[in-house]
Amino acid sequence: MPSSRATSPPAWPCCEGGAKPDRAIGASLVAIVSAATSGSPSSPIRRPGATNGRGETAEKPADSVPGRIVLAMQGVTKSYPNGRVALRGVDLTIPEGDFVFLVGPSGAGKSTVIKLLIRDELPTKGAVLLDGRDLGRLKRREVPKIRRKIGVVFQDFKLLPNKTVRDNVGFALEVTGARRSVIVPAVDRVLRVVGLTGQADQLPSQLSGGEQQRTAIARALVHNPRLFIADEPTGNLDPMISWEIIQLLLRINDLGVTVLMATHNAEVVTAVRKRVVALENGRIVRDQVGAAYHRED
Amino acid sequence: MFAFVGFSLRRAWLGFWRNGLMSLAATATMVLMLVLLSGLIILLHGLDATLNYVQQEVQVVAYLKDGATPQDTAGLVTSLQGMAQVTHVESVSKDKALQDFLARHPDEAEVINSLSTNPLPASLQINLRDPSDYLDVATYLKTQPAVDRVLNIKQTVDQMVTVIGILRAGGTAILVAVGLIVLFIIVNTIRLAVVSRADEIEIMRLVGASDAFIRWPFIFEGAFVGLLGAGVTIVLLLIGQGQITDFLSGYFQVLPVEAAVTVGQNLILIVLGTGVGIGVLGSYLSVRSYLIR
Ligand SMILES: Nc1ncnc2c1ncn2[C@@H]1O[C@H](COP(=O)(O)OP(=O)(O)O)[C@@H](O)[C@H]1O
Numbered sequence: 237m238p239s240s241r242a243t244s245p246p247a248w249p250c251c252e253g254g255a256k257p258d259r260a261i262g263a264s265l266v267a268i269v270s271a272a273t274s275g276s277p278s279s280p281i282r283r284p285g286a287t288n289g290r291g292e293t294a295e296k297p298a299d300s301v302p303g304r305i306v307l308a309m310q311g312v313t314k315s316y317p318n319g320r321v322a323l324r325g326v327d328l329t330i331p332e333g334d335f336v337f338l339v340g341p342s343g344a345g346k347s348t349v350i351k352l353l354i355r356d357e358l359p360t361k362g363a364v365l366l367d368g369r370d371l372g373r374l375k376r377r378e379v380p381k382i383r384r385k386i387g388v389v390f391q392d393f394k395l396l397p398n399k400t401v402r403d404n405v406g407f408a409l410e411v412t413g414a415r416r417s418v419i420v421p422a423v424d425r426v427l428r429v430v431g432l433t434g435q436a437d438q439l440p441s442q443l444s445g446g447e448q449q450r451t452a453i454a455r456a457l458v459h460n461p462r463l464f465i466a467d468e469p470t471g472n473l474d475p476m477i478s479w480e481i482i483q484l485l486l487r488i489n490d491l492g493v494t495v496l497m498a499t500h501n502a503e504v505v506t507a508v509r510k511r512v513v514a515l516e517n518g519r520i521v522r523d524q525v526g527a528a529y530h531r532e533d
Numbered sequence: 534m535f536a537f538v539g540f541s542l543r544r545a546w547l548g549f550w551r552n553g554l555m556s557l558a559a560t561a562t563m564v565l566m567l568v569l570l571s572g573l574i575i576l577l578h579g580l581d582a583t584l585n586y587v588q589q590e591v592q593v594v595a596y597l598k599d600g601a602t603p604q605d606t607a608g609l610v611t612s613l614q615g616m617a618q619v620t621h622v623e624s625v626s627k628d629k630a631l632q633d634f635l636a637r638h639p640d641e642a643e644v645i646n647s648l649s650t651n652p653l654p655a656s657l658q659i660n661l662r663d664p665s666d667y668l669d670v671a672t673y674l675k676t677q678p679a680v681d682r683v684l685n686i687k688q689t690v691d692q693m694v695t696v697i698g699i700l701r702a703g704g705t706a707i708l709v710a711v712g713l714i715v716l717f718i719i720v721n722t723i724r725l726a727v728v729s730r731a732d733e734i735e736i737m738r739l740v741g742a743s744d745a746f747i748r749w750p751f752i753f754e755g756a757f758v759g760l761l762g763a764g765v766t767i768v769l770l771l772i773g774q775g776q777i778t779d780f781l782s783g784y785f786q787v788l789p790v791e792a793a794v795t796v797g798q799n800l801i802l803i804v805l806g807t808g809v810g811i812g813v814l815g816s817y818l819s820v821r822s823y824l825i826r
């Protein structure tokens with residue numbers, strides 16, 4: 237098992253071959269975890285997805301090189317079966333390590349972009365590429381593997397009400413056939429990252445909204461995805477809690493995970509000054525780095 | 534592989550108990566259909582047994598004149614046994630005929646005993662290789678002086694064959710129709726159970742579960758429902774077995790006893806197979822629409 241090495245350098249396939257050590261997710265996760273646990277030393281974070289519980293090594297992700305294109309949409313048009321056109325000729329490229337806000341009024345097509353990226357929908361025209369692979373040409377059985385490279389959270393958390401925090405997070409690994417010996421430490425690690433170690437055995441109904449969203453984030457991270465997508469993750473949360481969630485996403489981005497967040501939250505977007513892609517009526521009307529929520533002239 | 538089977542069984546088990554009401558509905562439907570199925574199978578089996586019995590038992594009865602000597606009788610038996618069409622000949626004396634009659638109709642004993650002579654004739658009961666050879670044998674018998682009259686059983690047999698054939702075809706048609714209707718009901722019941730867990734399936738898809746991981750827990754759950762339904766049905770059948778046998782031997786007078794028991798083992802296998810099969814098929818069909826398009 238390549239992931240069994242417990243001392244540095246982290247044995248991640250993604251970090252071999254020239255990636256700068258400080259960009260290595262393992263190293264960064266350690267930093268985060270250490271920070272979260274006030275400096276206590278911890279072992280490097282291993283990639284739980286590296287083995288799939290059958291002893292096989294998971295598909296080797298491409299090297300984590302900043303600037304490399306993770307996501308691309310090329311001339312994407314999407315019309316739904318009811319005739320509604322949600323996207324019209326969208327071109328978008330997102331390089332590795334980017335943090336992108338996808339903004340725009342309700343109905344602009346933000347969720348549609350996300351559904352296309354996780355291959356929940358297929359484009360009517362154009363192509364969606366993840367890591368250079370055309371999602372429209374994936375074989376059925378390849379779809380789950382692609383989904384494991386993407387962590388996704390939604391406004392409504394989508395937690396299973398009768399499972400504890402720990403089990404909700406572990407579920408994401410369980411359904412891919414991972415063994416308990418892989419699941420348990422991986423879950424512990426992401427719970428530390430999102431700061432929910434203390435609530436691990438509570439049910440979603442016993443958590444605040446922010447804690448529920450952090451549970452969902454932990455579940456999305458437990459595969460160690462290269463891309464993290466959030467569709468209005470703060471839509472149901474009050475401003476203070478929203479800030480905590482944004483801080484968490486920024487930290488996740490610091491680990492080298494590419495983050496795409498669809499949001500309405502103008503304050504947050506303007507304060508953070510990251511790349512902003514604005515949609516209106518299914519078209520990209522603005523794509524600006526270090527931008528505010530609204531156009532600034 | 535091991536993790537997969539363990540996961541699927543665990544989730545199937547949890548799913549079954551968590552959706553108690555739904556599982557109960559599915560199981561109850563299953564029991565209903567399996568009982569119906571068993572009833573039809575038992576009935577068909579009874580018809581078959583009757584037909585075989587009638588076809589194999591005595592096919593030609595020749596009543597002998599009261600004046601026939603034992604030598605006449607013995608000669609007839611010998612010559613009949615020499616015929617290629619005949620498999621077995623049994624000679625029934627007047628006394629034996631009386632005994633048989635009294636055994637079958639004890640109520641009539643007084644009447645019979647009040648007679649001064651035995652009114653029942655001696656007879657030869659002849660089994661044929663093939664019922665259609667009836668005419669050859671009957672023609673021969675009619676030329677024999679010791680023979681009083683030849684009973685035309687062939688007509689009766691032919692009528693029974695026709696009636697039973699119709700009943701069989703009808704029964705089989707009903708069986709198929711019931712099977713299809715019940716499959717439809719079960720699929721819908723299981724579909725309700727699946728729909729009630731659509732959220733869970735959505736989450737599984739989002740986090741990258743393969744189709745197999747989504748499908749098999751439901752298939753196992755369907756198998757549980759089938760197994761449980763079959764179990765309940767079999768218990769019901771075993772409890773009712775006595776009554777079934779009574780009913781059958783009452784209904785089909787000539788049916789060899791214990792028909793229900795001989796049905797038993799096969800029927801248990803059929804019930805188990807059908808229950809599990811329909812449960813699995815129902816789940817498979819229900820969950821299909823939730824998988825990756
Ligand atoms: N499944 C669907 N079927 C039909 N129309 C849809 C569907 N999903 C979204 N739409 C339509 O597509 C447009 C874009 O929707 P959406 O992507 O959800 O926007 P946003 O997330 O920016 O609010 C809207 O007009 C919406 O009504």
Ligand SMILES: [Mg+2]
Nearest residue numbers: 346347348467
């Ligand atoms: Mg939306």
